[in-house]
Amino acid sequence: MAIQIRDLYKSFGEKEVLRGFSVEAREGETLVILGGSGSGKSVTLKHVVGLLTPDSGDVVVDGQVVSELTSNELFKLRRRVGYVFQFAALFDSLSVAENVGMGLRRHSDMSQDEIRDRVTECLEVVDLEGFEERFPAELSGGQKKRAGIARAIATRPQYLLYDEPTTGLDPVTRAMIDQLILRMSEELGVTGIVITHDIDSAFRVADRFAMLHEGRCRFVGSPEEIRSTEDPVVRGFIEGRPELMEKAQ
Amino acid sequence: MIRLLGAPFAALGRGSTTLAEGVGRWGMLTGQTIQALRHVDVWLRLLLPQMARVGVDSVPIALFIAMFTGIVLALQASYTFTGAIPLYFVGVLVGKTMMLELGPVLTGLALSGRVGANIAAELGTMRVTEQIDALETLAYPPVAYLVVPRVLAAIIMFPVVTALAIGMGIFAGWATSIQLLDMTSAEFINGLTLFFVPFDVTFAMIKATSFGFMVASIGCFFGFTTEGGAEGVGHSTTRAVVVSSMVILVLDAFWAVTLL
Numbered sequence: 001m002a003i004q005i006r007d008l009y010k011s012f013g014e015k016e017v018l019r020g021f022s023v024e025a026r027e028g029e030t031l032v033i034l035g036g037s038g039s040g041k042s043v044t045l046k047h048v049v050g051l052l053t054p055d056s057g058d059v060v061v062d063g064q065v066v067s068e069l070t071s072n073e074l075f076k077l078r079r080r081v082g083y084v085f086q087f088a089a090l091f092d093s094l095s096v097a098e099n100v101g102m103g104l105r106r107h108s109d110m111s112q113d114e115i116r117d118r119v120t121e122c123l124e125v126v127d128l129e130g131f132e133e134r135f136p137a138e139l140s141g142g143q144k145k146r147a148g149i150a151r152a153i154a155t156r157p158q159y160l161l162y163d164e165p166t167t168g169l170d171p172v173t174r175a176m177i178d179q180l181i182l183r184m185s186e187e188l189g190v191t192g193i194v195i196t197h198d199i200d201s202a203f204r205v206a207d208r209f210a211m212l213h214e215g216r217c218r219f220v221g222s223p224e225e226i227r228s229t230e231d232p233v234v235r236g237f238i239e240g241r242p243e244l245m246e247k248a249q
Numbered sequence: 250m251i252r253l254l255g256a257p258f259a260a261l262g263r264g265s266t267t268l269a270e271g272v273g274r275w276g277m278l279t280g281q282t283i284q285a286l287r288h289v290d291v292w293l294r295l296l297l298p299q300m301a302r303v304g305v306d307s308v309p310i311a312l313f314i315a316m317f318t319g320i321v322l323a324l325q326a327s328y329t330f331t332g333a334i335p336l337y338f339v340g341v342l343v344g345k346t347m348m349l350e351l352g353p354v355l356t357g358l359a360l361s362g363r364v365g366a367n368i369a370a371e372l373g374t375m376r377v378t379e380q381i382d383a384l385e386t387l388a389y390p391p392v393a394y395l396v397v398p399r400v401l402a403a404i405i406m407f408p409v410v411t412a413l414a415i416g417m418g419i420f421a422g423w424a425t426s427i428q429l430l431d432m433t434s435a436e437f438i439n440g441l442t443l444f445f446v447p448f449d450v451t452f453a454m455i456k457a458t459s460f461g462f463m464v465a466s467i468g469c470f471f472g473f474t475t476e477g478g479a480e481g482v483g484h485s486t487t488r489a490v491v492v493s494s495m496v497i498l499v500l501d502a503f504w505a506v507t508l509l
Binding site for chain 2: 046049050051071075076078079081082083085086087089090091092102103106107151
């Protein structure tokens with residue numbers, strides 16, 4: 001159970017976003033991919049669930065090359081992967097409970113009662129009990145994000161992909177979401193990939209780090225290794241010192 | 250100088266390429282829509298709510314337009330025929346025009362604004378807020394979930410709304426004739442049935458069905474291919490209405506040439 005990203009290339013028109021990015025998320029670990037805005041972090045994550053097709057290179061999940069899967073095989077793979085979107089991507093026309101239960105209704109043999117119980121359980125995990133009947137427009141940014149996490153974990157996936165899970169949230173909600181990511185990994189053994197540029201949050205949840213810079217993997221290592229790295233680009237990024245990064249260019 | 254002279258041709262070439270590309274991509278989405286019909290479990294429960302949105306909610310605007318069209322048709326016919334043609338021909342003109350042309354076309358144009366814009370804006374917003382991506386990650390086929398129920402609802406409901414509009418237009422024409430013109434109900438109905446053939450109804454329903462398909466599929470296409478934020482949604486919505494209105498007029502001529 002691992003996710004391997006191998007020599008991934010992706011361009012949009014003239015713009016080359018990924019230029020040979022490779023990294024691996026090992027079984028049960030939480031890999032944090034760091035990188036500046038527009039560096040291709042979200043693009044990378046979308047390749048993992050086949051929302052984007054690489055120009056070249058592969059993403060391998062559980063030994064399956066994602067870009068070579070048929071649509072049915074891709075649907076099966078997606079059932080094992082939970083995806084937390086940057087802005088939650090909740091369905092506006094559905095209530096919180098309907099949003100969270102959506103994946104369950106599609107691919108489980110659960111009864112309505114069982115689905116309702118699972119939805120309640122997931123909303124309790126993200127501290128949103130009692131919000132079942134509300135609509136996304138009635139939620140704050142942090143609540144939407146938590147509802148998005150509840151939806152992603154409802155099907156009890158083996159993998160969780162988090163796209164900027166703490167960006168734009170208050171410190172308390174950020175800490176809560178970090179704890180949630182840790183719980184997913186520690187208690188359920190979920191393999192996670194978190195993409196973020198929130199350094200504090202990254203250090204709280206990461207088992208390993210990778211840094212995506214100019215379309216390639218600039219660094220891979222443990223939290224201790226990234227703290228002690230001499231690479232000016234990585235140091236400049238995690239310490240918020242652009243002059244270091246500029247000097248290295 | 251050469252560059253200046255060539256500019257219009259270059260623009261024409263670019264425009265043609267964009268048009269061909271757009272038609273091709275719309276054709277691909279239509280193909281995917283047909284393929285997605287097999288996911289009955291996904292789209293079936295969404296069909297009824299969409300039929301209500303596309304059809305029931307559109308009835309007031311369609312009837313409003315048809316009512317005033319019927320009134321004007323009766324008055325203009327009477328004005329044109331005065332002294333030269335028997336007045337019961339007002340019934341002929343109102344009936345034939347509402348059934349063959351104005352009922353389907355005006356309803357189609359009104360619904361392209363209401364339904365087409367609504368579909369493009371809704372799906373466009375879903376696209377730019379990653380809701381369509383979210384559907385895919387939850388293993389829902391997005392075309393089956395979003396496009397199929399909307400297109401089917403439009404195919405089913407456009408003829409229903411058009412039939413009601415035709416009925417309202419004829420009723421308004423009749424009411425105008427007996428209230429404002431020197432006509433009786435019998436004269437109006439005599440005119441209405443004089444050249445009536447059942448194919449008139451078939452012709453109207455064929456047109457309405459094709460308009461429904463085009464309005465919904467074009468709205469879905471522009472919604473699905475939306476890029477950018479709110480501005481992108483605005484562009485998609487405008488283009489959906491403009492393109493589907495133009496297509497309605499082209500189809501209108503096409504059916505007249507091929508079926509009449």
